Amino acid sequence: MSATSTKKGRILWVNLCLILTVVLVSCQTKRGEYASISNDESKVQIPDSIDFSFHIKPILSDRCFACHGPDKNAIEGGLSLNQAEDAYAAIGENKDRYAIVPGDLEKSELVNRIFSEDPNLVMPPPESNLSLSSYEKELLKKWISQGAVFKKHWAFVPPEDKDVPQVENDGWSQNEIDKFVLKKLEEQGFEPSKKASKEQLIRRTFFSITGLPPNVDQVNNFLQDDSPEAFEKIVDSLLQTSDYAEYMAADWMDVARYADTHGYQDDFERVMWPWRDWVIHAFGKNMPYDEFVTYQLAGDMIPNATSESILATGFNRNHKITAEGGVIPEEYRIEYVEDRTNTFGTAFLGLTLECSRCHDHKYDPVSQEEHFQLFGFFNNVDEDGLMANARVIPKPFITITEEEANGVLDFVNMTKSNSEIKVMVMEDMPEPRNTFVLNRGVYDQPTDQVFPDTPEAILAFPEDLPKNRLGLAKWLFHEDNPLTARVAVNRIWQRMFGKGLVESSYDFGNQGALPSHPELLDYLAIKFRTEGWDIKQITKFMAMSATFQQSSEISEEMKERDPENTYLARATRLRLGAEMIRDQALKISGLLSPEVGGPSVKPYQPEGIWEETTGGGGGSTASYIQGKGEDLYRKSLYTFWKRTVPPPSMMTFDAASRDLCSVKRQETNTPLQALVLLNDPQLIEAARAMATTATGVGEIQDQIRFIFQTATSRIPDEEEMEVLKGFYTNALDKIKAGEIVPEEYLSIGEYKPDSEIAPETLTALALTAQTIFNLDETITRG
């Protein structure tokens, strides 16, 4: 790969970081030129033209900003490298020296320092435990020699409406997304993959839009539909389902740190599920994103506020609340306001505001004062830091009456609850509470008084907006706000493609990842904003792209050249999320309850895990009383979430803990996952239900094919069929030999086996189904 052209700066950077910072034992040919750096530093290849954003800023931010960055109070030696005017300024006692003199390496102290071998002079200093590689030093040197040009951080510059690129091989593109993607692929000399098989495509689309797999009929219908609109019809119909709304809501539960308990110490139960029902409702009716967020931030303040818009503000009350006897209420009240502030940062701005609580942000231009100005928007709630007891509903709250639940709030599923429900919401006091900067972020150390405002570097708060949560929502959706739309479309992209165009979907700041396709991100952000913040439309737009519809096969060559699939020359295989794994088993076995909303439920959970940790307090959360009947088969979105002891099977599959706002989950692969998949009664029972259905389908070969196709959305080939048939026969033998005891195996879970079917046959088929349920392919979205 040539390292000499600017357009390859991005991959160069990625690869160099991959390689330079480690000493490679061996290296592929394509990377050999970089690998040699570790052996012979003189051979480092520096790009001809240095780009501040791609080459320099990541180094400055990561290695220098802790002492020479945006935090005014942490500046060492009077030098800040945060912006050009500071970096070029005279320093030293006599103001006669300069860290950076553009174009002049001799006079640029920075160059001397980073190359110095004197431990008293070298930068970064040894005690920081940070260092620069030779390559990084050379980059900085060349950047200065080329004029040391600074650029504003990309994410703080509003998206630019650029032309859609012209590409050569235009037979492939389905819409604009593809042109942006193809342009990059052409630059790399890559080609897009072939189109995914129809089986793979429908499975991927179902999971990406609804979190559930298609059934056999849906797959077969799609296979038989040769019309050009076949795929679009599928996408359109999926977007109209309640499954879509529930799946979107499940995602939002992480962002909103939703839980059914208060989260500290005894961890008492709370009732916030009517708010969750509202989220499902809002996604279902495709409420525009700006309205969706405005309702949640300021539904109590909008003109003609309704019960619905007020209920939506429960978003900002989903944080943990303590009931631990003896805590100092103000200490915790401050934590709640902090939580709202930080959630606002992560969820809507893609910024880590936590850092600026104790001091100016080390990496991003958010001062401590600005942190508390934002904090000020959320600080006017007449709330208690400490719950008086478990029965108290922390104020402020609204009461949902039966009448409302049958009328204006008919999306709240009250069929299984009391006639009146109290739900926590936001409400400001008539006289705002005074807000102060807190020294080191500590609750009892107020310093200067501040007033609600937003960080200057993102977008100054327009004077015509009210300085309250409603004004803040309007600021968020102001057309000059550089972050809101980008952060939102990036998360939708993450859901559809497995990884955001900005991989660090939680951090668009200086320490975050750079966008892999900046122009595409901006294009999507502008489209989303100017076409009505239409979530379904933008989701469909992504699904309809040729990029989305590629095969996920990975060639050896591409595994080498783009292991992370940064360039999107294929689809990424993704392990299913925690909810999807269980929900899929329920759906394909026919056990899944179609009910939407209502109080959270308690499906199977290993015995004793609440009881082991309770102190005896906790009331309804001291012991786990497993649900019955339908409650065992509701979607995982409805599983009761006890924050201090979350559902273990879901946590094993990387569900978020719901302690704090989370916009991205891990995707891990562990032995504990194997144990859940093999031994969770929920899944064994589902395999039995699956087998029961399958026994009605022809001969054994047909039955196995049916199960396999239901679980993986494709028909097994001969080899697979042979293995599975062999397994089935072997299981029958083992039953005869007494190694498998049908009565025992069939008694797992509440679902009763069909007495018409011979237990031996059912057991052998259920075990076959269980094996199929454990296939990597079954728990993967290809």
Next chain:
Amino acid sequence: MSEKKILDNSAVNLNRRTFLGKSALGIGGVALGSLLGCNFYRKEGELLTKADNPMGIKGILNSPHHAAKIKRVIYLFQSGGPSHLELFDYKPLLNKRRGEDLPESIRNGQRLTGMTSGQDKFPLVGSQFGFQQYGKNGTWVSDLLPFTAKMADDICVVKSMYTEAINHDPAVTFFQTGSQQPGRPSIGSWLSYGLGSENKNLPAFTVLLSRGSGRPAGQPLYTRLWGNGFLHSLHQGVQFRAAKDPVLYLNDPKGISKATKRTILDNLAELNEKQYKEFGDDEIQSRIAQYEMAYRMQTSVPEVMNTDKEPDYIYKMYGSDAKIPGTYAANCLLARRLAEQDVRFIQLYHMGWDQHDNLPDAIAKQAKDVDQASAALIADLKQRGMLDETLVIWGGEFGRTNYSQGILTDTNYGRDHHPRCFSIWLAGGGIKPGIVYGETDEFGYNIVENPVHVHDFQATLLHLLGIDHERLTYKYQGRRFRLTDVEGHVVKDILA
């Protein structure tokens, strides 16, 4: 976090350590610590495991920052806040001045919990239990701890621990994660991440719970105390339970023989392997390997938890409770067995130390729960030659007030939470045995000599394992996090 960043920050943090290269082990190739097996980073917090790899299990540190003194830690956490004044910190003045109000000069602005801040009086109260001196150094130990007292020459009592937290949830979370608010990885997760596991059949970080008889309904625990926070989920603590499922979901479904299970796994592997050939995704290989590890755990966990073959003299050492699964004594014995299997971090929690009222009766029961078995654990490790490579820690999240919470009667009193000073003990490799470190004032309220903060304690623990607490970091959301946050000093005075 991308692979790039993992490698980036690994390299930055670890002084350009040598990592394994592509050709040998697959993508990225950073070998690192894990729950089980041979794993290495692939992308954001993700590990790639290959069936065909040699079975070495490595942490992100290829070698320690300095020579390690110990291989493992057994942390006997006494949850609820054991009273230092009844156990290790002998204060006869409090008996002399019983009933007098705590002088304001001693309280000196200490914030109180909401449970006693409303009291009109803060009547001083001394221990109802006697103290004697033990060992070569004359260490004061309460009559409540006769077995521990006999080990006085083996333990190092730190009387000058302090914390900022004044309530259980934040205080326990602080000890285990370095932060009062939830969300960060726990100590054991950091160790798994940094050092990996030396046992390919058991997790690097195991957790054992027991309930105290002093206050059976007291303070709860939270699974986040052994959570991995933002680290890879392979680093989470795995609870070993005295229940039907010793590890959650470990048992095969009923009605299925081991051979049947093996057949299922073999068929799965065959079908998965075929998928791998088609799609080329290394995750499939990894999945096959994880199923094999799960299978091995199904043997290794029951094996290590089955104490039937322990000889009688061992049960005599640990006490009769050791035969009752789920007791503190049984867990101490299990801790030794896990240590023998080279489990890196063995975390016990014993609940019930929250004596706001009825303290004399309750603390006597609590002490009886733990005294014999804690001492036996040290003796047992010692007789096996393992004590010098193991660190054993005994202690809670804070101490208790020197004044009575509620009414002080002739025979009864209670104590509220006290963060300014409390006592813990340490024993084993790298620690000076038989010493007492730090001193409190005559009121047992303030530290007058050698204060040890929670972060200092954590820094020292990491130091003994060969880790510089400032250099074991993980970059998350743009910031390099570490167990000790931005504080912490190694307590060199107690190091052997």
